[in-house]
Amino acid sequence: MPEARIVVDLDVPGPTISKHLYGHFAEHLGRCIYGGFYVGEDSAIPNEGGIRLDVVEALRALEIPNLRWPGGCFADEYHWKDGIGPKADRPAMVNTHWGNVEENNHFGTHEFMALCELLGAAPYVNGNVGSGTVREMSEWVEYLTRDGDSPMVRQRKANGRDEPWKVPFWGIGNETWGCGGNMRAEAYADLARQYATYLKDHGDNKLYRIAAGASDDNLAWTEALLKAVSCLGCGRDPKNLFQAISFHYYTIAGSWEHKGSATSFDLDDYYRTLAKAQDVERVIRAHSALMDAYDPERKIGLVLDEWGTWWDVEPGTNPGFLYQQNAMRDALVASVHFDVFHRHSERLVMANIAQTVNVLQAMLLTDDEGGLVRTPTYHVFEMNKGHHDAAALPVHVVEGRTYDLDGTAMELVSASASVKDGRALVSLSNLDPSSGLDVVLDLRGASSWESSARLLTASKPQAYNTVADPDAVAPVPLTVEPEPRGLKVTLPPHSFATVSLVL
Incomplete structure (x- = not known):
């Protein structure tokens, strides 16, 4: 053999591997929220306030550190005030990005925060830049995190929550180069500065503001954001407007039009998939090197808040729901990514698998009869728990x-x-x-x-x-x-x- x-x-400990590199992502997409995390209070499936308890139990075993919500592309058409108050009074909307289905807004801010409390996970809220306003996002932060008295605090209390929540992570839009507004990098960089200015720290809640970054290795996008808060070779600290820059990286074996099957693939597909997974290291190195030039003290974090495999949907399922199986190959994609994350933990501070339940490279697959499956990828997360907040x-x-x-x-x-x-x-x-x-x-x-x-x-x-x-x-x-x-x-x-x- x-x-x-x-x-x-063993005697040369390096930078800390943040537990947040094992973060998760839940979007209003397919059956991730409805039928995945949330079944409603009248469901025969055991739940607490409509939140599915077998899903909570399975994810608590992973000690998931944070959960990103409500998107994804959905974030930039989501208006948070539609998702608070009595469920019967919440207006419906059409989810134009994912399946063109009607969203009843029964899972909103309070339900998400309850889910995070059940999971013991830090909330990562992604705000709406694409179709929202600065005021709308600023008021969401106030509603969630402010104590005392204010218009948003009074509204929150009227909806049954007296104490503010802790919300450490805040995303300033999502994929603003694409579904989040089809913006130019410089245009978004100006918006990121503006939005970040009005995302206030209320009381002792300190926001970690994450600017929406590049697709894959689009370094020009990352540089535009860096130029918005720093200058090349000037030796000064970056302006403390946003604390991190994100990017997204998906692993596929084929093309975007024909991604291939999650379970029916040959050896050539297998090798190409793992090679693409390994290439995330080149991409992280490229973004890190650029950030080191503008931010040599590494005050700004790098966040990979969408990653994972993306295959053709399972036959017979809604193509807009992105439901795919999860094989041993996917588990190896995850293990390779984590090895890379650990090596770059001095700059890479957070990562979020896409997505947690029933969508893309999920931890769990559920059905409406109460069935729940832990995927091979789930087991990689569980086996790697010992790396959380350990020294590389x-x-x-x-x-x-x-x-x-x-x-x-x-x-x-x-x-x-x-x-x-x-x-x-x-x-x-x-x-x-x-x-x-x-x-x-x-x-x-x-x-x-x-x-x-x-x-x-x-x-x-x-x-x-x-x-x-x-x-x-x-x-x-x-x-x-x-x-x-x-x-x-x-x-x-x-x-x-x-x-x-x-x-």
Whole structure:
């Protein structure tokens, strides 16, 4: 069996891997909100205030740190005052972006904040720039976070909430280069400055304002935002208007018109998918290098608030609902992304998988009869929990394996590690779809007196979970063997593993 050697420097802790790199995203899209998170108070499915409790339980096991809402493209046609007050009085709207369906606004601000409280997750509210106003967004912040007395506070209290909420994260629009307004970069940069000025910190609630950034590696968009708050080579601190800049990056094997199937794909599709997932590192490096030029002290964070696989919808489903299955291949896309995130945690401060329930690369798939499925991607998030707020460790794949993809050597071994509270966690991915791999962990700088490991794999990369077979892809224990240089584990083809060390 082929062998790989990975050096882990256990005594060289680096930047903190923010738990918010494991953030989530819930948009009014398909069955993410209605039928996913929210079933209504009259549903036979157990719920609290209409919020589906089996979904809450499953996500609490992931310790999800934050939840982004209400979009996505939907955010820039959402007017928050339509989603407060008695449900019977809330006006309906048409969701023109996703399926052209009617939205009854029964899940609004209070329901979202209740969901975050049930999950123990920090709210990330995305405001409307595309079709909204500065006043509308400013009043939403006031409604949510202000104490004492004011017009918005009185309205909130009349709707049953006396105390303000804590809302740490605020998005200033979404994809303003596209569905959020089809703006030019410089035009949006001016709007971001204007909106940020009126997104006030009320009391002790301090907003972390996130400017809507680029698609993929559109560095010109990022530079326009940087120029709006800083200058190249001037050596001054950036203006403290927005605290982060976002970008979006999706993984597909085909074209946007023909993305391919989530479960019916060949080896060529498989390799191209994982290569695209790995390319997120190039994109993060590019944005980071540009930001370092304008912001050398790294006062401004980089946020990847939409990422994940995007496939053709499942046959027979509404094409505007973006419902797709989730296979072992998707789990490896997630594991590769997290290894990259960990390596860039000094600049990358938040990431949000798209999306949490029933849409794109979801954690959970539900049905209206009460069925709930934890996807392979869910298990990667769960197995990686030990990296939350841990210190990244240097990891070097010194003897790995590659695959020749169109003349480019694609890495088949991915790894990262962290340390916290006397424990280290090493994440390992064998991306080879047909060959197992013996992995030697060359541990340096400290010794481990206890170790354990878990493995996620399946009979084939196309395998996925269903209500009838919920554990077709699920973690199992993995044997850890002592080795003169540290430890050894054997990874089957297309597999992900975590090794936990007590130092």
